[in-house]
Amino acid sequence: MLINTRPDPSPSAHDRTYRGLRTRIMHGEIEPGFSLTLRGIGKEFGVSMTPAREAVRRLVAEGALSLSSSGRVATPDLSNERIEELAALRSLIEVELASRALPRAHMALIDRLQAINGTISSMVENHDSVGYIRTNLEFHRTLYLRAQAPAMLAMAETVWLQLGPTMRKLYGKMRRNEAPHFHRHIIAALKAGDEPGLRLAVRSDVTQGLRMLTT
Amino acid sequence: MLINTRPDPSPSAHDRTYRGLRTRIMHGEIEPGFSLTLRGIGKEFGVSMTPAREAVRRLVAEGALSLSSSGRVATPDLSNERIEELAALRSLIEVELASRALPRAHMALIDRLQAINGTISSMVENHDSVGYIRTNLEFHRTLYLRAQAPAMLAMAETVWLQLGPTMRKLYGKMRRNEAPHFHRHIIAALKAGDEPGLRLAVRSDVTQGLRMLTT
DNA sequence: ATGAAGGCGATGTGATCACAAAATGCGGTT
DNA sequence: AACCGCATTTTGTGATCACATCGCCTTCAT
Numbered sequence A, B: 001m002l003i004n005t006r007p008d009p010s011p012s013a014h015d016r017t018y019r020g021l022r023t024r025i026m027h028g029e030i031e032p033g034f035s036l037t038l039r040g041i042g043k044e045f046g047v048s049m050t051p052a053r054e055a056v057r058r059l060v061a062e063g064a065l066s067l068s069s070s071g072r073v074a075t076p077d078l079s080n081e082r083i084e085e086l087a088a089l090r091s092l093i094e095v096e097l098a099s100r101a102l103p104r105a106h107m108a109l110i111d112r113l114q115a116i117n118g119t120i121s122s123m124v125e126n127h128d129s130v131g132y133i134r135t136n137l138e139f140h141r142t143l144y145l146r147a148q149a150p151a152m153l154a155m156a157e158t159v160w161l162q163l164g165p166t167m168r169k170l171y172g173k174m175r176r177n178e179a180p181h182f183h184r185h186i187i188a189a190l191k192a193g194d195e196p197g198l199r200l201a202v203r204s205d206v207t208q209g210l211r212m213l214t215t
Numbered sequence C: 001a002t003g004a005a006g007g008c009g010a011t012g013t014g015a016t017c018a019c020a021a022a023a024t025g026c027g028g029t030t
Numbered sequence D: 001a002a003c004c005g006c007a008t009t010t011t012g013t014g015a016t017c018a019c020a021t022c023g024c025c026t027t028c029a030t
Helices: A013-026 A038-045 A049-061 A080-104 A109-125 A130-143 A150-173 A181-192 A196-209 B014-026 B038-045 B050-063 B080-104 B107-125 B128-146 B149-172 B183-194 B195-211
Strands: none
Touching: A013 A038, A013 A049, A013 A080, A013 A109, A013 A150, A038 A049, A038 B014, A049 A130, A049 B050, A080 A150, A080 A196, A080 B149, A109 A150, A109 A181, A130 A150, A130 A181, A150 A196, A150 B080, A150 B149, A150 B183, A181 A196, B014 B038, B014 B050, B038 B050, B050 B149, B080 B128, B080 B195, B107 B128, B107 B183, B149 B195, B183 B195
């Protein structure tokens, strides 16, 4: 063995661009309605227009970006009806994922979830909204990974992506010092092996935040 | 008024390519594992490699095509676990869509569903498997459109797309003359305004076909 | 006859270019 | 001072090209 200790030796340019944009959108670093240009994206990631276009097309296909009639690309400004739909989808899919993860949830997983929950609290104290969103998603993803259902998890992440820019607005108007309330219910239900309780806790956690956006 | 009676004056080249490939995949016209080339796609749709690449990237993002490590693109050959996941997703989302469509389902809609059901029967008689899949999806889409939930419908169509090539195999080994059995249950539940019955009928209809694939 | 090695063709990737359409800003008019 | 029209600039689209890589097939040696 000689060189190349990196796991992925050469991520293609369009993939780097895609991933970069994706995390920025999912973590709510871009406000809804913000408009992007292909040349700007290319310049930012040091690539030409071609990979930038491919990354944008991919994100448009996933609903993370919206394409105006003239081809202009921007982060979507969601209507209340669409937010309600996406919240319902989160609830449907994530409750199922949690339910499937429950029989496989050992103590080590619960410990990790509690540690992540602690990080979320510190994010709240530091008023770091992007960090809050990122760590909150990490909490959910850590749980759902145990479900061993990659297609469902991908679906859930697609919904997160669509809600990303809107999340920013949500946690902007959220009252501070509000720790992740229902996360404790989720952990308690996991410990007790209480499936109905887990379903209710996940549904509540997913629904609570989005509800204050549609009013 | 002079020219241009078409509703869409100039669908972009990549969009025509995308739509063409999409319907062929969703309707099961391509067998699982079939491999495609960008130049071949471009030649088929009369465009250059650039729009073909964009269409392919979009379809890969939706899970309709899979990308090998070397960048080769092919229709995915789904594992049994993935088929089970996608069937569960269909069940979750489509039951919700049907439930939301129920209060808006008037007699005209039920008549149209019955007409589509008749077309499905004729497709079965003619041994037209592609026509069967297409008309079957039309049945579901017609119902779900009444739910007025575009994000959910898009999600459901993404799942259909992923199952498209696999559907071909299913209806190949399905015994002929088997009319759409649970569709009658769906229509009956719609007429009666029976929500639990509707949920059960949709879940059964979605699950029955996929079950014989995973065995 | 069989297996390996080398070469040739096919294929994906990314950059660049020409072009059309849209947006922006400037200047003139009322 | 406000508004309309035109020109300039910006931006997306699609085609083409150069290049690296992968696969396949031929060919040669054992």
